[in-house]
Each structure stands twice: as structure tokens, then as C-alpha cells.
Amino acid sequence: MKYHLKTLGCAKNTVDSWRMESALRSSGHIPSFNRQDADLLLVNTCGFIDDASEESLDAIRDLDSSRTGDQQLWVAGCLTQIATDRVKREIPGVDNTFGAEEWDLIALELGPSQETYDIPDATMPGASVSAYLKVSDGCDRPCTFCIIPKIKGAMKSGDGQRLLSEAKMHAYAGAKELVLIAQDTTAFGEDTSNKDGLADFLEELSETVPEVPWIRLMYAYPGKVTPKLAETMSRLPNIVPYVDMPLQHGSDATLRRMKRPSLRKANQSLELLTKAMPEIALRTTFIVGFPDETESEFLELLEFIKEWKFDHIGAFSYSPQDGTPAFEYGGSVDSEVVADRYSRLMTLAQDISSSRTKDLVGKRVDVLIESEEPGENTEGDLFSIGRSFRDAPEVDGMAFVKGVFQPGDIVPTIVKGSLPYDLLCYPA
Numbered sequence: 001m002k003y004h005l006k007t008l009g010c011a012k013n014t015v016d017s018w019r020m021e022s023a024l025r026s027s028g029h030i031p032s033f034n035r036q037d038a039d040l041l042l043v044n045t046c047g048f049i050d051d052a053s054e055e056s057l058d059a060i061r062d063l064d065s066s067r068t069g070d071q072q073l074w075v076a077g078c079l080t081q082i083a084t085d086r087v088k089r090e091i092p093g094v095d096n097t098f099g100a101e102e103w104d105l106i107a108l109e110l111g112p113s114q115e116t117y118d119i120p121d122a123t124m125p126g127a128s129v130s131a132y133l134k135v136s137d138g139c140d141r142p143c144t145f146c147i148i149p150k151i152k153g154a155m156k157s158g159d160g161q162r163l164l165s166e167a168k169m170h171a172y173a174g175a176k177e178l179v180l181i182a183q184d185t186t187a188f189g190e191d192t193s194n195k196d197g198l199a200d201f202l203e204e205l206s207e208t209v210p211e212v213p214w215i216r217l218m219y220a221y222p223g224k225v226t227p228k229l230a231e232t233m234s235r236l237p238n239i240v241p242y243v244d245m246p247l248q249h250g251s252d253a254t255l256r257r258m259k260r261p262s263l264r265k266a267n268q269s270l271e272l273l274t275k276a277m278p279e280i281a282l283r284t285t286f287i288v289g290f291p292d293e294t295e296s297e298f299l300e301l302l303e304f305i306k307e308w309k310f311d312h313i314g315a316f317s318y319s320p321q322d323g324t325p326a327f328e329y330g331g332s333v334d335s336e337v338v339a340d341r342y343s344r345l346m347t348l349a350q351d352i353s354s355s356r357t358k359d360l361v362g363k364r365v366d367v368l369i370e371s372e373e374p375g376e377n378t379e380g381d382l383f384s385i386g387r388s389f390r391d392a393p394e395v396d397g398m399a400f401v402k403g404v405f406q407p408g409d410i411v412p413t414i415v416k417g418s419l420p421y422d423l424l425c426y427p428a
């Protein structure tokens with residue numbers, strides 16, 4: 001059978017789709033990039049926030065409206081985990097639904113393929129210069145604004161050997177960067193009472209794939225960076241000095257209402273990381289307009305940002321999620337106030353990012369090339385596009401390197417100029 005898979009949502013869902021595809025391929029089914037040629041239309045949905053749910057529903061509707069009579073439409077993932085009835089009610093044509101993590105069940109229900117196909121290669125679906133490695137799923141944290149623990153359930157660390165095999169497959173397929181993701185990567189091992197589970201895993205991973213020069217850590221939890229983790233990251237040659245730690249706010253009062261770790265814990269983790277790796281690039285995200293957020297709490301957040309001068313900041317305006325404790329809170333902040341705070345925060349974030357990239361001018365940085373084809377500037381110079389260790393795929397900035405290079409090349413460069421988020425580089 002040929003399937004056409006549409007994936008919505010975050011990088012964690014992309015990894016889930018790879019797993020779904022691995023199970024389908026093991027049963028002899030093959031992907032079809034063209035939806036018209038497929039026997040099965042499959043959607044891996046996201047239900048994290050209202051906008052994401054709407055986007056998933058639109059994608060299902062779109063496939064439903066254009067399908068031919070004998071094409072099946074199956075829907076899986078976070079949205080069907082929490083709102084199967086809604087999906088079926090709004091799009092009655094859906095033939096089958098699965099929750100999050102039921103990847104093997106999808107392949108099981110389809111059974112082995114009745115046809116034999118020529119499969120062009122045995123590489124991991126989605127293999128590229130940069131690959132995601134999802135080290136655990138689910139979450140036990142109590143954040144009052146988040147629906148994920150309800151969708152995904154308790155945190156389960158991935159099987160270490162399976163993760164190492166996945167990493168080797170990515171390396172074999174040419175990945176030069178592995179990006180570790182999870183709802184909370186620093187929780188890895190907590191379900192087996194190993195508070196240094198992530199540090200131990202990084203040690204093994206680094207040894208298993210020495211040919212992957214960049215291993216990157218996303219989604220660390222404040223207060224959960226151990227001294228051993230910081231030391232391990234600083235010592236291993238292929239762990240890049242980069243951490244994404246969503247901090248959500250910079251005022252203890254707001255953090256308490258969010259049931260998030262205190263500023264003391266956040267500062268402790270940031271200090272451990274910056275002491276071990278002075279050159280570290282830090283990424284974080286904040287929510288503005290959480291219920292009852294006062295102007296003085298918001299100003300504390302701005303001060304916190306100025307103190308740490310984060311390289312990359314993502315911000316979200318608070319959006320209440322049905323089913324979360326915060327949904328029941330009163331005290332919603334006026335939408336104009338939220339918009340104003342969002343814009344003030346992003347202006348500050350951009351100023352800081354600009355000065356961080358400016359500081360790099362004249363310095364040497366390695367750039368991992370991602371572009372297939374070179375671009376051309378107004379002077380007719382050809383340039384290739386990639387990223388330095390400071391930038392994670394999809395969310396951070398880019399580096400434009402003069403010259404023509406291949407995807408996967410790591411080019412030593414000198415930074416010649418900077419934009420708020422991006423670098424202009426010449427080969428060294």
C-alpha cells in the first residue's frame with residue numbers, strides 16, 4: 001500500500017512521524033509524496049494549543065475534500081488523543097483514528113503490504129544533514145498552562161540502545177547534527193531514578209557516533225541541569241555549547257502561578273552551564289500575559305532577560321487551554337496590554353540578539369551548510385546557507401557563507417558582518 005503522510009506540529013511530532021514511517025516501511029508499505037497516488041492518507045496531528053488544533057483540522061479537511069472514493073483517511077497524534085470525538089464530528093469522513101504513540105498499531109491494523117515495491121534505499125525516513133533524536137516522551141511536570149501531560153501521559157525515557165541505533169542510522173544516512181528533543185530532555189533517566197541519566201546518555205551517544213560533529217540539546221528544564229551534565233557537555237568534543245531552556249517567565253510570582261521552577265533554580269542551571277561553557281549560546285522562550293501578570297512582574301521579566309542576555313528568545317502570548325489548571329484561573333490580561341508587552345519583549349530580545357551577533361564579527365566560526373543550491377546576492381556573489389553552533393535548525397538564525405558548498409560540509413569561516421539574527425561569513 002502507498003501512504004501519504006502529513007505531519008503537523010513541532011519537531012517532536014516529526015520524530016513520531018519517522019517512527020510511524022519506520023513501522024509502515026517494515027510492513028512493506030511505501031510513502032507517496034503525491035497524495036493522488038496514495039491508497040492511504042495519514043495525518044499526524046498536533047493539539048498543543050487551539051491554533052495548532054485548528055491547523056490540524058484544516059489539514060484533515062483538505063485531504064478529505066480532495067480524496068478519491070477508495071482512498072482511506074486515517075488520523076493519529078495529539079489531537080485525536082484528546083479530541084477524537086471532535087475530529088469525527090467535524091470531519092465525518094475520517095475512516096480511522098489513533099492516539100499519540102500508537103504508531104505500531106497503525107502498521108498492525110494495515111497488516112503487511114499485499115504488493116512488493118522497489119524501495120530506493122534503506123535510510124531513515126526524513127534523513128538529512130540535521131536529524132532529531134527524541135530521547136523521551138510524556139511529561140510529569142506540573143506547569144499549569146500546559147496540556148501535554150494530559151495528551152502524552154507520564155514521562156517515559158526512550159530505550160538507550162534503540163536511541164543509539166537510531167543515532168547510528170542518522171549518521172549512516174549523512175546527518176552531521178543530532179538534535180536531542182523531548183518534552184523535557186533533562187528528565188531522561190528520572191523514571192529509572194538516575195538523575196544523571198542525560199549526562200550518561202550523552203557520554204554513550206558521543207562515543208557511538210564520533211562521526212557526527214554536532215550534538216545539540218533542546219528543551220532542558222530549569223533546575224534540572226546537574227553539575228555532571230554541565231561538565232559532560234563541556235568535555236565531550238561533539239556536544240555543541242548550546243542549550244535551549246524554556247524559562248517561561250522571569251518573575252517568581254508569575255512562575256508560582258505557572259507552577260514552574262523558581263528563579264533561583266533557573267539561575268542555578270544557567271550558572272552551571274555558563275561556568276562550564278563560557279562560549280555557550282542560550283535559547284529560551286517566555287509567555288507574556290499569563291493570568292494576573294502585573295506590569296511590575298512583566299518588568300521583572302525584562303530585567304531577567306537583560307541580566308542573562310539570551311542569544312535567542314521566542315515569546316508567546318498566553319492562550320488558555322481547556323483542560324489545564326490555568327484555564328480555570330480568572331485574571332485574564334487585556335489583549336492590548338498583552339500585545340504591547342509582547343512587542344516590548346521582542347524589541348529587547350532583538351536588540352540583545354543583534355549585539356550578540358555583532359560581537360562575533362571578526363571571529364572564526366564553523367558553519368554547517370544546509371542549502372542544496374547556492375544563492376546569489378545583488379553583486380552577483382554566490383553564497384551557501386547554513387548555521388553556526390549558535391543556531392538550532394528551524395528556530396534560530398542562519399549563516400550566509402560566500403562560495404559554493406555542499407549540504408553537510410562544515411566550513412571554517414570568519415564572520416564579516418551580522419544581522420539581528422544572522423551572520424555573513426567568508427571561508428577562513
Ligand code: SF4
Nearest residue numbers: 139141143146148183
Ligand atoms: S515541562 Fe513542558 S511539556 Fe512538561 S508540563 Fe511543563 S510546559 Fe508542558
